[in-house]
Every structure is written in structure tokens, then in C-alpha cells.
Amino acid sequence: MRVVSFPTRHRVPKLEASAGRLGLTVLEGLVGGPARARVHEVYVEEAEDAAAAGGFAMALAAGMAGKPHPVLWLRSRRAAGLGGMLQAEGWRDLGGRPGKGLVSILPDTMALLRAAVEGLRCPALGAVVMEGWGRMRELDLTASRRLSLAAEKSGMPLLLLRIDPLAGGVRAFCGAAGQRAGPSLFRCDLVAPAWRPFRPELASGVGP
Amino acid sequence: VTDASSVKRRYLALWFPFLPIDRLRQEEAGEAGRPPEAPLVLVAKQRGALRLGAACPEAQRLGLAPGMTLADARALVPDLAVAEMDESADRHFLKRLGQNCIGWSPRVSLDPPDGTTLDIAGVEHLFGGERGLVAEVEEVMARIGLTVRLALASTAEAAQALARHGKGQAGDERAAIRALPVIALGLDAEATTALTRAGLKTLGDLASRPASALAARFGMAAVTVLHRLLGEEQAPIATLSSPEPLHFERRFAEPVALQSSIAACFADLLREAGGHMEQRGLGARRFVLTLFRSDGASHRLEIATGLATRDSAIALRLFDERIAALADPLDPGFGYDRISLFLPQAEPLSAQQPELDGEEKQAAALADLVDRLSTRFGAGSIRRLVPQDSHLPEQAQLALPAIEAPMPVEWPAPPEGEPPLRPLFLFDPPQPVEVIAEVPDGPPHRFRWKRKLHEVRLYEGPERIAAEWWRRKGGENGPGEGKGKAGLTRDYYRVEDMRGRRYWLFRHGLYEEKTAPRWYVHGLFA
Numbered sequence: 001m002r003v004v005s006f007p008t009r010h011r012v013p014k015l016e017a018s019a020g021r022l023g024l025t026v027l028e029g030l031v032g033g034p035a036r037a038r039v040h041e042v043y044v045e046e047a048e049d050a051a052a053a054g055g056f057a058m059a060l061a062a063g064m065a066g067k068p069h070p071v072l073w074l075r076s077r078r079a080a081g082l083g084g085m086l087q088a089e090g091w092r093d094l095g096g097r098p099g100k101g102l103v104s105i106l107p108d109t110m111a112l113l114r115a116a117v118e119g120l121r122c123p124a125l126g127a128v129v130m131e132g133w134g135r136m137r138e139l140d141l142t143a144s145r146r147l148s149l150a151a152e153k154s155g156m157p158l159l160l161l162r163i164d165p166l167a168g169g170v171r172a173f174c175g176a177a178g179q180r181a182g183p184s185l186f187r188c189d190l191v192a193p194a195w196r197p198f199r200p201e202l203a204s205g206v207g208p
Numbered sequence: 209v210t211d212a213s214s215v216k217r218r219y220l221a222l223w224f225p226f227l228p229i230d231r232l233r234q235e236e237a238g239e240a241g242r243p244p245e246a247p248l249v250l251v252a253k254q255r256g257a258l259r260l261g262a263a264c265p266e267a268q269r270l271g272l273a274p275g276m277t278l279a280d281a282r283a284l285v286p287d288l289a290v291a292e293m294d295e296s297a298d299r300h301f302l303k304r305l306g307q308n309c310i311g312w313s314p315r316v317s318l319d320p321p322d323g324t325t326l327d328i329a330g331v332e333h334l335f336g337g338e339r340g341l342v343a344e345v346e347e348v349m350a351r352i353g354l355t356v357r358l359a360l361a362s363t364a365e366a367a368q369a370l371a372r373h374g375k376g377q378a379g380d381e382r383a384a385i386r387a388l389p390v391i392a393l394g395l396d397a398e399a400t401t402a403l404t405r406a407g408l409k410t411l412g413d414l415a416s417r418p419a420s421a422l423a424a425r426f427g428m429a430a431v432t433v434l435h436r437l438l439g440e441e442q443a444p445i446a447t448l449s450s451p452e453p454l455h456f457e458r459r460f461a462e463p464v465a466l467q468s469s470i471a472a473c474f475a476d477l478l479r480e481a482g483g484h485m486e487q488r489g490l491g492a493r494r495f496v497l498t499l500f501r502s503d504g505a506s507h508r509l510e511i512a513t514g515l516a517t518r519d520s521a522i523a524l525r526l527f528d529e530r531i532a533a534l535a536d537p538l539d540p541g542f543g544y545d546r547i548s549l550f551l552p553q554a555e556p557l558s559a560q561q562p563e564l565d566g567e568e569k570q571a572a573a574l575a576d577l578v579d580r581l582s583t584r585f586g587a588g589s590i591r592r593l594v595p596q597d598s599h600l601p602e603q604a605q606l607a608l609p610a611i612e613a614p615m616p617v618e619w620p621a622p623p624e625g626e627p628p629l630r631p632l633f634l635f636d637p638p639q640p641v642e643v644i645a646e647v648p649d650g651p652p653h654r655f656r657w658k659r660k661l662h663e664v665r666l667y668e669g670p671e672r673i674a675a676e677w678w679r680r681k682g683g684e685n686g687p688g689e690g691k692g693k694a695g696l697t698r699d700y701y702r703v704e705d706m707r708g709r710r711y712w713l714f715r716h717g718l719y720e721e722k723t724a725p726r727w728y729v730h731g732l733f734a
Binding site: 048049050051052054055056058059068070072083084085086087088089090091092093094097098099100101102103104105106107111114115118119122123124125 | 569570571573574576577578580581584585588589590591592593594595604605607610616617618619621622628629630631632633634635636660707709710731732733734
């Protein structure tokens with residue numbers, strides 16, 4: 001496999017979170033498609049970024065939920081112990097409505113998953129945020145499929161906040177890019193373990 | 209025809225001599241209030257002065273008595289604990305006590321401000337006779353921390369008078385009543401003095417005189433009271449009404465072990481309860497289902513809802529959640545021979561409008577979610593953040609169980625054009641940091657938190673937050689360790705490190721308050 005070129009880095013400019021500016025439109029701009037009724041994952045670069053990632057998820061959820069609908073924030077007991085208690089004033093500063101929202105503190109990951117599915121099924125909510133610390137072994141393929149099906153069915157977004165800097169391998173979002181004669185070309189978005197997203201063009205095989 | 213008066217009546221009087229004090233102590237038992245050993249008095253404004261309305265036994269031993277002014281009492285006992293008298297709370301408390309006494313006898317009347325009377329004719333054998341009943345009442349009252357005096361007599365008035373003025377239940381009831389002082393008649397102070405001056409000290413003295421003389425001097429009411437005390441006349445008593453409890457049950461001739469039959473029985477019971485509640489305009493907040501197994505074991509399942517409901521579908525779904533959340537599943541063994549449903553908490557619920565508009569539907573859906581999560585994971589697992597009136601950051605919000613606070617609350621809007629003043633996540637207790645390169649009036653240049661060094665690039669502050677000195681004894685003398693006990697002032701800084709992460713640091717104590725104040729990180733900004 002041979003890298004043909006490294007074009008521009010696919011990096012989002014700095015986002016500013018104030019009163020509802022970060023929301024559905026931003027996310028739809030990023031992912032290029034409808035962002036409701038989906039599961040979105042937010043990872044941290046390092047464990048110290050937990051608060052920043054929490055704020056990002058919070059602002060995003062507040063924007064997605066809109067004014068009339070409350071946000072359900074699911075946390076594990078471990079998250080509340082390590083990351084500190086969620087503060088309504090900080091929540092409000094990020095554009096949310098803490099008085100309407102609900103905070104749930106649950107004993108373990110199984111409880112988190114179960115509560116997330118319950119939350120996704122409730123038509124009164126605007127968005128569900130699930131904050132998980134550590135590996136979350138219970139969040140396997142079946143569980144994540146179940147979550148995304150529930151989100152699709154109800155049309156509600158689920159933000160999965162993963163405070164787990166070790167969770168990385170390479171994630172590649174791949175497509176064909178054969179526009180030139182020569183070796184086969186891929187169009188590829190990579191999210192690498194060093195957490196530097198870039199979009200190189202790769203070529204595989206040996207050309208003529 | 210049975211003559212009503214031929215039924216032998218018996219009354220048990222309960223007198224709570226320290227009801228206001230006991231109530232206050234019971235309410236404060238949970239929180240760390242005043243030390244319990246200090247003598248406690250309750251005061252109320254009477255005739256232009258603060259006077260004692262009630263005094264605890266300890267205070268009475270020191271010579272304080274109700275009616276004394278607070279200034280006199282303070283002169284006698286300087287380290288006196290004082291609280292406000294709350295008569296309406298006492299009245300409610302007495303009413304609740306009376307309601308609870310319905311467990312012993314269906315006919316309970318209140319003698320405000322501090323007594324209740326139970327008509328125990330025909331119920332005492334359930335508790336092993338009068339003695340057994342008295343012992344049980346005493347034990348229960350002692351367990352909930354109430355001082356009580358009990359007396360038995362054949363009229364309600366006599367029982368109350370014996371409880372309040374009697375010198376112990378020694379021997380003959382008739383003799384005990386005749387030995388009561390004349391104050392037990394409940395006449396005004398002037399009349400009582402007149403009687404004692406005339407040498408009539410006890411009820412027995414009065415009873416031996418002709419009634420006409422007493423009526424001529426003190427009115428017919430005095431004679432009636434005397435007759436009632438002596439058991440010659442029965443007065444009607446106004447009993448507390450006890451609403452019919454919402455209790456439903458099914459008994460089976462043969463034990464039922466089949467899952468589907470049990471489920472059908474649940475649904476049937478819930479439907480019956482729903483019908484009953486609809487007739488009475490009620491909705492239940494708590495449902496208790498008890499399954500009695502044929503070998504004597506019983507399982508108790510309890511659910512609670514945030515809003516009152518009589519919809520059997522909702523309750524059935526919550527019971528399903530409850531059963532799914534059980535650590536060990538229900539084992540019918542050889543079958544259940546009785547299933548009962550009890551609704552301990554019911555509230556008025558008006559007839560339901562079948563057409564719900566969007567908003568009400570939403571509220572109902574949210575309440576349903578809260579109920580399900582509370583049932584499955586416990587009431588404390590889902591909470592709503594409610595503002596509190598405190599300037600201390602760790603006390604500015606309260607996370608109430610959402611099932612108890614079903615209505616959304618409004619948080620005040622943030623100040624315009626300011627970066628966030630308060631963090632998104634708060635540590636309670638704050639986490640200590642090791643400070644390097646400290647400057648006198650400003651945040652440190654570097655600090656170490658969780659074994660990592662952070663270089664401060666930007667900061668804003670200080671925001672000075674004083675301790676709640678008015679809550680502490682001696683706090684009014686000012687802050688500082690040496691001078692008073694007001695607690696230490698905190699200087700908060702919002703700092704940003706080289707990586708752009710924002711922390712909320714504070715120094716615990718000003719330099720004049722403490723020689724080497726410690727630093728803490730209290731929260732993290734997003």
C-alpha cells in the first residue's frame with residue numbers, strides 16, 4: 001500500500017459554544033446529512049479533556065433538543081465520582097435548560113444502556129446523552145445496534161460521550177477514488193490513534 | 209331493646225405534656241442542629257413580651273415554666289436554647305398522631321392542644337387486655353420519642369383529667385377521680401381559687417355537696433363537667449373520620465402457581481382499584497402488591513409514581529419493571545393462596561379528559577419515563593436540578609429525585625456577554641492541588657493536580673466568597689482562625705492552562721486569616 005498524496009487535513013475549525021449556537025446545523029454540516037435519529041460518539045483526546053468533551057456534548061444536545069424538549073443526561077456513579085457533579089449553571093451557560101432537564105446517576109453500564117433505550121423511546125425528550133467512563137465492555141455490537149435502532153425508530157439523537165482515551169485504533173471511513181490511471185485509489189478519512197484526523201489519499205497495489 | 213347506656217364504655221386518654229418540644233426534637237433529629245443536651249424552650253409573643261410557651265423537662269427542672277418572659281428565663285439559665293413556637297405545626301402533628309391512633313381503635317377524638325382520647329370498649333382484647341394496650345401505646349410513643357401519660361376511665365373527660373392531673377393509677381378508679389384537684393374541672397382561674405378558698409380542694413369534696421349550690425355559684429356547666437368526670441353522664445365525642453383504606457385482595461381456594469393466572473389476577477386487582485378510585489375521585493401515588501405463598505412466605509412489591517394515577521396499564525407496566533429489577537426472581541413455589549393490593553398514598557385526581565393536547569401528552573410521557581427509571585433503578589437515580597438560595601457554590605443547587613419534583617423549574621438567565629462564571633462539573637469535596645510559584649495576590653503560575661503539572665496561561669479573578677458566618681457560633685466576630693469562628697474566606701480564580709483547559713481554583717483562606725492557605729480545584733469548565 002502506497003500513499004499517493006496527503007491532501008488537506010480534515011479538521012473542524014474551533015467551535016464556539018454559546019447559547020444554542022452549537023447544534024443540529026453544525027453537526028449536520030460536519031457529517032453531511034441528517035443528524036437526528038442517529039447515535040453520535042464523542043471521544044476524548046486525553047482523560048483531562050473530560051470536562052471539555054462533556055461541555056461539547058452538552059452544547060450539542062442542547063442545540064439538538066431545541067427549546068421545548070428536555071435533555072436526559074445519563075451518567076454512571078463512577079462518572080459522578082471522577083468527573084465531578086453536573087452543575088446547572090454551567091449547563092445553562094452552554095445554552096441548555098437545566099430546569100427542564102433530567103440527570104440520572106446509575107450504578108453500572110448495563111443500567112446506563114437500559115436507561116438510554118428507555119430514554120430514546122420517550123417522545124417527550126429532545127436528546128439523550130450517555131456519559132461512560134472507561135472501556136464499557138457491555139457496549140458491544142449488539143448493544144450499539146440496539147441503541148441506533150431505538151434512535152432511528154423514535155427520531156431522537158443519542159450522544160455517546162466516551163471518556164476513554166485508550167479506546168482508539170484507526171478508524172477509517174473509506175470510499176473509491178479512482179479518477180486517474182494507475183494504482184487503485186481510495187478516498188479515506190482516518191481517525192488515527194494519535195487523534196489527528198486527516199484525509200489522505202491512499203493507493204494500493206503496484207501500478208503499471 | 210338494648211339500652212345504649214348499659215354498654216360499659218372505656219376510654220384511654222393520651223396526654224403529651226411536652227408535645228411542642230418533642231415535635232421540634234423529632235423534626236431536627238435528622239439535621240445537625242443545636243446540641244440536644246442544652247435546655248430548650250419555645251417562645252411566642254404574648255401581651256407585648258416574648259414569653260415561654262413550652263419548656264423541656266430539663267428547663268423545667270431549672271425553674272423555668274411556661275408563661276415566664278424570655279428575659280427572666282435567660283437571667284436564670286444563660287445557655288438556653290430558644291426556638292419559635294409553631295402552634296399550627298403542633299396542631300397538624302396532633303392530628304397526625306390521632307390518625308395513627310386509629311390503628312388501635314376506630315374511635316379516636318382529639319383534645320387540643322396536646323391530648324387524644326381513644327374509645328377502647330371492645331378492642332382491648334386485641335392487644336391482650338387493657339394492660340397490653342397501655343404497654344403497647346407506651347412502647348410505640350417511646351420509640352418515636354414522645355413523652356406521654358396515659359389514663360383509663362369510663363368517660364373521656366375523666367380519662368383526660370386523670371392523665372393530666374392524676375397521681376398515678378393506684379387502686380380504685382373512682383377514688384382516684386374523687387382525689388383529683390378542683391383544677392381538673394377546667395373552670396377559670398378565679399373560680400378555681402374561690403373553690404380552694406372555700407376549702408373544696410378535691411372533686412370528692414365537691415361531689416359530697418348538693419349540686420344546686422355549685423350551680424348557683426359557678427353555673428350549670430360546672431355541674432355538667434363534674435357529672436361527666438364522676439362517670440354519671442356520658443358526653444358525645446367527636447371522632448376523627450378514617451377514610452376507607454384502598455385495600456383489595458383475592459383469595460384462592462387452590463394455590464395458584466401459573467404465571468398467566470397470577471398476571472391476570474394482578475390486572476384484575478388493578479382494574480378494580482382503578483374503578484374504586486374513579487368513584488371517589490382519587491389517584492394513587494404508591495402501590496403495594498403482596499403475594500402470600502401457601503407455605504407462609506410473602507413477597508412484597510412496591511412501586512411509586514410521580515403523578516397520581518388510576519390507570520391500570522401504567523401500574524401494570526411499572527410492576528413489570530419492578531419484577532424485572534428483582535435480584536432473585538419471584539418464586540411461586542407451591543403457589544400463592546392470597547394476593548393483595550394496597551394503595552397507601554392516594555391524592556385527589558379529577559376526571560380525565562380523553563383528548564389530551566400536545567403539551568399534556570408530553571408531560572405524561574415524561575412522567576412515565578421518570579416513573580419507569582425510578583422503579584427500576586431507585587427513586588434517587590433520576591434527578592432534577594433545583595436552585596437553592598445559597599452563595600456557596602457547593603450548596604447552590606439541589607438534585608431532587610424527579611419523582612418528587614415533577615414540575616420543571618426555571619433557572620435565572622446568565623449575565624450577557626460574560627464567559628461562564630460557574631463550572632460545568634463541580635467536585636464535592638474540592639480536590640487539593642499542590643501549588644508551585646505562588647504569588648501573593650493572584651493565582652499560582654504552576655500547579656500540580658492528579659500528578660500532572662499545569663502551567664497557568666490566563667486567569668480571571670479573584671471572586672471572593674465568604675463563609676456563612678451567620679450560621680456559626682461566634683461567627684459575627686469576623687473571619688480568621690485567631691479572631692473568630694466565621695470560617696475561612698475563599699478566593700476563586702478561573703484559570704486556563706497551556707493546553708486550553710479551564711479550571712476553577714480557590715485559595716482557602718486569605719493571607720491575614722491563615723499563614724499557609726491551601727489551594728484546591730473546585731470545578732472544571734467546559
